[in-house]
Amino acid sequence: MPNSYSHRSHCHCGQVVFFENNSCLRCGSALAFCPDQGRIVSLLPSDIEGRWVLHRDFASDQPRIDTWQRCANLDSAIQCNWLVGRTQDQNITGDVCLACALNVTTPDLEQSGNPEYWRLCEIAKRRLIAQLLMLGLPVPTRQEEPLTGLGFEMLRWKPGEDSPVTGHKAGIITIDIAEADPAFREQIRQQMQEPYRALLGHCRHESGHYYWERLVNNSPWLDVCRQLFGDERQNYTAALEHHYNVGPPLNWQNCYISSYAASHPWEDWAETWAHFLHMTDTLAAANQVGIQADTLALQTDPFTTDQLSDCPFYDVEGAETFLVMVNRWVRLSSVLNVLARSMGQPDSYPFVLTTESLKKLYLVACVVG
Numbered sequence: 001m002p003n004s005y006s007h008r009s010h011c012h013c014g015q016v017v018f019f020e021n022n023s024c025l026r027c028g029s030a031l032a033f034c035p036d037q038g039r040i041v042s043l044l045p046s047d048i049e050g051r052w053v054l055h056r057d058f059a060s061d062q063p064r065i066d067t068w069q070r071c072a073n074l075d076s077a078i079q080c081n082w083l084v085g086r087t088q089d090q091n092i093t094g095d096v097c098l099a100c101a102l103n104v105t106t107p108d109l110e111q112s113g114n115p116e117y118w119r120l121c122e123i124a125k126r127r128l129i130a131q132l133l134m135l136g137l138p139v140p141t142r143q144e145e146p147l148t149g150l151g152f153e154m155l156r157w158k159p160g161e162d163s164p165v166t167g168h169k170a171g172i173i174t175i176d177i178a179e180a181d182p183a184f185r186e187q188i189r190q191q192m193q194e195p196y197r198a199l200l201g202h203c204r205h206e207s208g209h210y211y212w213e214r215l216v217n218n219s220p221w222l223d224v225c226r227q228l229f230g231d232e233r234q235n236y237t238a239a240l241e242h243h244y245n246v247g248p249p250l251n252w253q254n255c256y257i258s259s260y261a262a263s264h265p266w267e268d269w270a271e272t273w274a275h276f277l278h279m280t281d282t283l284a285a286a287n288q289v290g291i292q293a294d295t296l297a298l299q300t301d302p303f304t305t306d307q308l309s310d311c312p313f314y315d316v317e318g319a320e321t322f323l324v325m326v327n328r329w330v331r332l333s334s335v336l337n338v339l340a341r342s343m344g345q346p347d348s349y350p351f352v353l354t355t356e357s358l359k360k361l362y363l364v365a366c367v368v369g
Contacts (some may be wrong), residue, residue: 003284019040020123035130069084072084072094073100082099082100099125102125109246117345121177123152132207173203194258208271216269243263255357279325294328305320322361
């Protein structure tokens with residue numbers, strides 16, 4: 001299995017298609033994202049009502065052709081374009097795909113704006129889940145693992161109710177779908193004095209909390225994680241109150257990838273995890289459309305193995321592979337920022353990597369494997 005899903009693919013007619021597409025604009029063929037393959041595929045109706053075959057399988061004249069079901073949410077507000085599963089697979093998600101099966105709570109679609117806000121949030125969530133699958137990370141539903149599976153609550157404030165707070169608790173990620181409103185999200189970004197705020201960023205950050213519990217807590221990684229990120233057993237509520245009332249340490253840029261990462265070790269891990277996902281996914285997208293970071297004219301001072309050699313989990317081969325990725329990212333993100341400024345937009349990646357944040361990213365990369 002590849003370590004990245006396909007950001008763009010081709011319909012059987014040759015038309016370029018993208019991650020969100022559910023039909024080809026040139027020939028009208030049905031399209032769907034196939035989680036097993038990590039890419040968009042073109043479909044043909046099978047002899048079984050409601051099921052489909054992959055166009056390339058049909059054309060290959062195989063003696064046995066697998067059939068697939070499109071997600072039941074294709075025609076819903078969220079317009080999910082994923083496939084569910086093949087006929088011979090044990091279908092544990094019912095008529096919906098894995099990404100949709102992760103939903104524990106969905107918003108009230110009678111509330112004005114909710115259908116569109118929810119759709120946008122689901123697009124971000126599907127990108128997250130596709131990336132997690134391609135990285136080989138476990139994505140169990142609450143049906144599979146009632147206590148430890150991953151779940152999502154998609155909520156929005158209603159009169160007489162408490163405002164939902166985007167966050168994570170015991171495997172459940174809550175997303176305030178009002179964040180899909182650009183004006184609302186920008187207002188919160190300015191109130192929080194954040195340089196970056198996005199739906200996909202929320203999904204990636206909160207998934208970091210989930211995978212800390214799943215991959216780090218009570219594992220051999222825990223001690224070294226505490227060495228780099230700090231002891232997560234310190235009072236979380238008090239730490240966040242201090243952060244919001246006082247702000248980050250004056251020198252936070254030296255040790256943390258963002259100011260919020262300085263609030264508590266859990267948030268440091270989640271922010272670093274999110275940045276690792278940002279980097280690897282954007283680099284994969286660039287590579288798929290022919291942008292080679294190594295050939296960019298803009299050159300930067302590269303990070304070297306000397307900056308990682310004192311890490312207790314240091315491995316020469318692994319460190320070199322990791323640094324190739326990071327140095328490519330520094331070059332690519334610098335160019336993305338130049339391009340954004342030329343359009344009068346904020347920097348695409350308004351962050352600066354330091355040696356300390358590099359070590360934390362390296363640990364995340366090692367945990368992901």
